[in-house]
Amino acid sequence: MTDKVVAARAPSGTHDVLWPESTRWEALLARFAGTVERAGFGLAHTPIFEDVQVFRRGIGEGSDVVGKEMYEFEDRGGRTLALRPEGTAPMVRAFVQRRPPTPWKAWYATPAFRYERPQAGRYRQHHQLGVEALGPSDPDLDVEVVALADGFFRGLGLTRFTLRLNSMGDDTCRPAYLELLTAYLAGRRDELCDEHRDRLEANPLRALDCKRDACRAATDGAPGFADHLCEPCTAHFARVRAGLEALGVPYVLDHRLVRGFDYYTRTTFEFASQALESAQNGIGGGGRYDRLVEMLGGPPTPGIGFGMGIERILLACDAEGTFPVDPPALDAFVVDTDGGTHARDLTAALRGAGLSADRAYDGRSMKAQFKAADRSGALLVLIVGPDEAASGTVSLRPLRGGGDQLTVPVGDVVEAVRSAARDARSAPPSP
Numbered sequence: 001m002t003d004k005v006v007a008a009r010a011p012s013g014t015h016d017v018l019w020p021e022s023t024r025w026e027a028l029l030a031r032f033a034g035t036v037e038r039a040g041f042g043l044a045h046t047p048i049f050e051d052v053q054v055f056r057r058g059i060g061e062g063s064d065v066v067g068k069e070m071y072e073f074e075d076r077g078g079r080t081l082a083l084r085p086e087g088t089a090p091m092v093r094a095f096v097q098r099r100p101p102t103p104w105k106a107w108y109a110t111p112a113f114r115y116e117r118p119q120a121g122r123y124r125q126h127h128q129l130g131v132e133a134l135g136p137s138d139p140d141l142d143v144e145v146v147a148l149a150d151g152f153f154r155g156l157g158l159t160r161f162t163l164r165l166n167s168m169g170d171d172t173c174r175p176a177y178l179e180l181l182t183a184y185l186a187g188r189r190d191e192l193c194d195e196h197r198d199r200l201e202a203n204p205l206r207a208l209d210c211k212r213d214a215c216r217a218a219t220d221g222a223p224g225f226a227d228h229l230c231e232p233c234t235a236h237f238a239r240v241r242a243g244l245e246a247l248g249v250p251y252v253l254d255h256r257l258v259r260g261f262d263y264y265t266r267t268t269f270e271f272a273s274q275a276l277e278s279a280q281n282g283i284g285g286g287g288r289y290d291r292l293v294e295m296l297g298g299p300p301t302p303g304i305g306f307g308m309g310i311e312r313i314l315l316a317c318d319a320e321g322t323f324p325v326d327p328p329a330l331d332a333f334v335v336d337t338d339g340g341t342h343a344r345d346l347t348a349a350l351r352g353a354g355l356s357a358d359r360a361y362d363g364r365s366m367k368a369q370f371k372a373a374d375r376s377g378a379l380l381v382l383i384v385g386p387d388e389a390a391s392g393t394v395s396l397r398p399l400r401g402g403g404d405q406l407t408v409p410v411g412d413v414v415e416a417v418r419s420a421a422r423d424a425r426s427a428p429p430s431p
């Protein structure tokens with residue numbers, strides 16, 4: 001007797017995406033690829049882990065993501081590595097290392113890892129889609145990137161979301177603003193939540209985007225970054241706003257929008273879905289990071305990008321009842337009750353001709369094979385029993401869209417399937 005083996009389980013905070021749910025992921029990825037590739041972005045793959053310094057230097061030691069949530073580990077060679085908690089720093093590391101010509105416009109689809117308390121819409125491994133554009137400091141590029149994300153969401157059928165916009169200035173105007181904000185908050189120190197009272201001097205911006213009531217009340221009248229920008233940052237932000245207005249991208253200015261990563265400069269933006277719980281309603285966001293390339297050891301190179309979470313987007317789509325995706329239907333399912341070699345050869349011939357086909361295995365009964373054909377969602381079933389085998393024919397029966405059963409010579413079956421599948425796909429859905 002052996003002990004019963006406990007069934008293996010995925011780690012806490014992770015999830016599987018199996019068929020047919022995965023067909024919606026595929027469709028989302030294809031939609032995203034189409035959207036951004038029409039805007040000149042090309043796909044980039046970078047490793048799932050990086051030297052931990054890529055994130056410490058880029059995102060900043062003080063952020064929750066690096067300080068509390070990153071999956072860091074030492075490999076067998078004694079290197080300290082981290083699983084990517086977000087998409088931008090690795091892309092910029094790749095740019096620094098390989099120096100592609102600018103403007104460099106790249107998109108990615110990647111898992112991201114954060115050790116957070118698992119809850120609905122928040123996973124320890126989640127999945128992100130994003131773009132990065134390196135080289136130009138042109139505010140029209142900010143407009144393009146924000147409008148791409150907005151258009152992508154609208155193309156999915158989402159309508160109940162808000163775009164919040166802010167500017168976080170640059171090295172010229174940031175010190176004076178931080179001084180102003182710190183002075184304002186110091187006067188209300190006792191009203192702040194415990195965490196931000198203690199960290200006021202270290203990072204006064206954090207109190208602005210704190211979700212706790214105490215901080216929200218204390219920062220209501222706090223000076224906004226957008227009102228204290230230097231002249232070039234003011235001009236940049238004005239052009240971004242004018243561009244969004246010209247393209248009909250609605251937004252609200254929000255002085256609380258100070259994203260938690262050190263690398264952000266100037267334009268920052270976030271999309272929040274009103275269809276989701278407020279604590280988990282961020283469906284995407286990004287901003288300009290004009291110093292990040294230098295922070296990772298490259299030449300001064302401005303950049304801007306966004307990232308969006310696949311799981312959150314699909315939750316928002318569910319909440320709004322939009323972006324339904326039907327699993328693709330097979331053209332044909334082969335039922336072979338004459339020994340299985342016809343199923344083997346017919347499926348190979350159909351697939352070779354560019355059609356989709358599947359079959360049953362293990363010599364199942366005719367009844368079991370028909371059941372499998374139904375479950376497969378195929379448009380047609382091809383039947384080869386002893387009679388068909390003897391006469392060199394195949395029976396073809398539509399499973400959807402009506403129509404009569406035909407018997408065709410084996411040599412004509414590919415064309416017969418092609419034509420019948422076309423008819424079935426164009427038939428109106430049955431009531």
Ligand SMILES: [Zn+2]
Binds near residue numbers: 194206
């Ligand atoms: Zn707080």
Ligand SMILES: [Zn+2]
Binds near residue numbers: 171173174231
């Ligand atoms: Zn400035």
